[in-house]
Amino acid sequence: METILIKAAQLILSLSILVVLHEFGHFMFARIFKTRVEKFYLFFDPWFSLFKVKKGETEYGVGWLPLGGYVKISGMIDESMDKEAMKQPPQPWEFRAKPAWQRLLIMLGGVLMNFIFAFIIYIGVLYAWGETYLPTSNVKYGIEVSETGEQIGLKTGDKILTVDNQQIENFNKIIPTIVLDDAKSIQVERDGKVTDIEITDADLALLLKSKSVMTPRIPFRMRVEGFTPDSPGEAAGIKIGDEIKGLNGKAFQFNDEWTNELQKHKGKPISLLVERDGKPTEIAMNLSDEGMIGIQIKQFVDDVFELKTIDYGLMESIPAGISRGVQTTKDYLKQFKLFFKPETKAYESLGGFATIGNIFPAKWNWFSFWNMTAFISIILAIMNLLPIPALDGGHVMFLFFEMISGRKPSEKFLEYAQITGMIILLALVLFANANDIIKMINGTF
Incomplete structure (x- = not known):
């Protein structure tokens, strides 16, 4: 329960920051062009709001429905669907009375703010924490799949x-590169020979669904640090500080060999060899039905793999942060294209609020929080640019039509388009969150 609350808190804080900044982008350009902003809200406020205060012409507030936020700009057909105001003659301070290029900048203001904020975050993260990763060449024992x-x-x-x-320099980027660049093959060293592994669309579909595909193979060495509740190992006489050496007379070179051997003896008696105070000790016990000993271990992996760390000064972090922001944008656009490739079944991986919240760590970590916030900011920017009425991209599409053709769509048409767009968005939200529920039911979340 604590884990869920921590993830939820990070999600709410991240989205609140991003929604406020996005709406501020619209607000800022509206004020630059002397367009009246009637409301500036975090979250939606149907029927009532949690907090509101009026300063000048604008009412600032917090709604109770945490599905985003909005600014209500005078003379604009938006989610408020204020038809009565649109029946009145246009006023100089209204959105509809402004030139098309000013209306375009007002509509793009939120997206621009999201992109700029993401780049600023990446610059700050690289300056504060640098960049640390595991080079592929340093995964010297191969992979565990x-x-x-x-x-x-x-x-x-x-x-x-x-x-x-x-060659892929960063080990953790191998799977994303395969998926996003639509790779056709992987070259591996197996038993001293180079082997080509073909990647099909069916394989891409599997990769998109999977939480884990491979990890670096870790040499076997572990010491007992604690016990789980009702631990069969503790009951059998294992002590904190014992170093595990073998099982049923077998020694192991890698962790996966140890794990596989445990799974072969689920619920059965075993003989565990441990080293205690420098002396070998045999402990007889029964494994749990899940093949568990019930111990918490230290694995001594810190000195196994040599990580690469790049530190950035202030001036170095600026181009590096912008570069990371651009690359993240490109990668997300590649990922987005997969939804239009039915054979990959990427649409099945589309998730709602639970999926987004699940990308945050179970423990509060500012490094992860800001990285995730920058990523979500880019997602919001790209999603808002989709040419769907009710999104910024829908308004931009109609404005481009007006600027190219010289004809402005009728207000009645824009009203119908707004309603259609809201229905489409509601359907997408329901579909994404239904996917989350299905994953939870199937135990694949």
């Missing part, structure tokens, strides 16, 4: 060499 990894043709012990014959 999940069931998905096996299904696409990888094997535990493989060493990743290249993707489509291109």
Whole structure:
């Protein structure tokens, strides 16, 4: 429960910051062009608001429905659907009375703010924390693969060499590169030979659904640090500080070998070899039905892999942060294109609020929080540019039509378009959140 609350708190804070900044972008350009802003709200306020205060011509407030926020600009057909005001003659301070290029900038203000804010975050993150990653070349023991990894043709012990014959410097970017660049093959070293593994559209569909595909293979060495509730290991006499050496007379070179051996003896008696105070000790016990000993362990992996760290000074962090923002935008656009490729079944991975909240860590971490916030800011910018009425992109589409053709769509048409867009958005929200519910029911969330 605590984990869920921490993730929810991070999600709410992140979205609140981004919504306020997005709406401020519209507000700022509206004020620059002397357009009246009647309301500036975080969250929606049907029937009542949690807080409101009026300063000048604008009412600032917090609504009770946490599905975003809005600014109500005079003389504009938006989600408020204020038809009565639109029946009156246009006034100089109204949105509809402004030139098309000014209305275009007002509508693009929120998206611009989201992009700028994301780039600023990346600059700050790189300056404050630098960049640390595991080079692919340093994964010296090969990989440990999940069931998905096996299904696409990888094997535990493989060493990743290249993707489509291109080296990937950062190990954690191998799977994203395969998915986003529509890679056709992976080159691995297996049993001393170079092997080509073909990647099909069906494989991409598996990768999109999977939480984990591969991890670096870790040498076997573990020490007991604690116990789980009702631990069979503690009941059998295992002590904190014991270092595990073997099982049923077998020694292990890698962690995956140890895990596989445990799974073979679920609910059965085993003989565990531990080292205690420098001496070998045999402990007889029964594994749980899940194949667990019930211990918390330290694995000594800190000195196994050599990480690469890049530190950035203030001036260095600016181009590096902008570059990361641009690359993140490109990667998300590539990911977005997958939704229009039915064979990858990317639409099944579309998620709602639970999916977004789940990307935040279970413990509060400012480094992760700001990275996730920058990423979500870019997502919001791109999604708002979609040419769907009721989104900024829908308004921009009609404005471009007006600027090119010289004819402004009728207000009645814009009203119907707004209603249609809201229905489309509601359907998308319901679909995305239904996907979350299905994943929870199937235990794949």
